[in-house]
Amino acid sequence: MEYLVLRNESVAENGYRLALDLSKDHHRPIPGQFYNIRCSDRMDPLLRRPFSMHRLTKENGILCLQILYRVIGKGTEWLSVRKNGETLDLLGPLGNGFVLNTRTDVVLAARGIGIAPLYAVAETVRALVPESRLHILMGARFKDRVFYQEELERLGSLYLYTDDGSLGFRGRAPELLLHLLETGKVPRTCSLYACGPASMLMELSAISQRFGFDGQVALETHMGCGFGACLSCAIPLRPDSIKKTPLWKKPALQWSEDGCTCYSLICKDGPVYDIREVDWNEWLA
């Protein structure tokens, strides 16, 4: 389906925010769901690229879908030069989104562009549970890669981190979260929502288990189709921890005959998973 580009603006070094007119589409995305966008008008780059819903806003009466993205290759480079008035070919909303609970303390842990779907979580939590306390962990390798400070400060308590210490806490998101938990700045009764590199999510998973709080992660990966046909985006789950609910039906699980291995498709069963169900070691191997 074709969507009109309303804006496509630079928000950081290599970071862009795209606004599309969603008013003709009756589907409404929820935080964590994604759109598969054709980022090409030729054969190379070939496949669509998945982008999570960043914000859903109303601007001058027009329902507007915002996508936050970083230019990392040919597809996103093509996307970054699209102008308002042009149209883009989108499939979506696809996948399963976050299941938001009503805990008072909500932790959002992002690295770089991982903030894109978490921003939608923050806005939705704010609307659903106005008294909630949002703790936002945002960072990158070094200072110049950190962006969106002002926007995030408006939503909750912002904790910045950089790997080299050039801005905020010196270290990565898991270390920062550990520090906040140990110093009591974040209570152990929190809920965690995270998006970033798999290695970061794996470490956050270990922390959530150690402190006994729940969490959900939005995974990033290359996809072939985005709707469960190509079976490219398989991820191993831990057979004893798979979470199936009416909202997370997981139609794409594939079990081995002996029941010891279970693969899930990120595009169909995810991209949001419970933080305990992904077999991180196998996924990162």
Place this chain on the structure above:
Amino acid sequence: MSGLPDGSVHIGPLQLKNPVMPASGTFGYAEEYASFMDLNLLGAIVVKTITLKPRVGSYPHRSTEVASGLLASIGLQNVGIKRFIEDKLPFFEELNTPLIVNIGGESIEDYVGLAQLLDQQALVRGIELNVSCPNVRKGGMHFGVDPEVLRELVSRVRQVTGKALVVKLTPVVTDIRPFGEICQRQGADAVSLINAPVGMAVDIKTRRSRLGKNLTGGLTGPAIKPLALCCVWRVCRTVDLPVIGIGGISSLEDALEFFIAGACAVQVGTWNFINPRITLEIIEGLKKYMEDHRLRTLAELRGTFGGTDTKGQ
């Protein structure tokens, strides 16, 4: 010219209302595409390879994009024949589009067993033999590159099913034509080609495969179209069987090239991922093309390639 152009084709006992179908492995079990299109408009539906036992498939990371192509190692992930018949087949009760089930095995007995089970299913109208999967350790490609093995395989499967029997050939052989001839002699109703040739891509930072532990994968998409077209042309000149053209088709024009080269039908693969409605767009485009060019039947277009063969090909 009176009446609508007739795009129907015959594949053994099967009559297809038009010559366009999705390629196995790119269309799931068809239900994945139901929200995008009316599946009844397709000439046929070819579902993902089914094996006797369920398979979890290859390790992640299973695919990577290359120039105008997709390199993938899915490793025949599928639910297995039992669950396919119990859970996936009922979906086709509501459809009138012929269902062709692609099957794969580790031994000739596997294929025979699968064909026997599917032969009993009224909803299954055809069987396509995957003798050329590049991404499994046992079987897979083996059946499609050894003439003796292929001969026995086609012959044994033919004995146990009267359904339309299609054999999907690999281009990863010195000369594909003798393999087409074997299929014809052993009673196949059609051959489909090409299955994905094997390829690889290297991550120059890590010096490892961009397909992780899988190392290599099947190359599909527009990148393989010239290779596919040449194979189809050669096989069409050699066998007296319907040939289904597969490989990099992304538009009506691509499909027409295959018909002109001699194909009686086409399968659309990777482009389904980019445009899930591409098969229908090709069907619509073909109707208009036939009207515009005053073609009453596809036979008037098929094999009309006009080149002079100066190299004795």
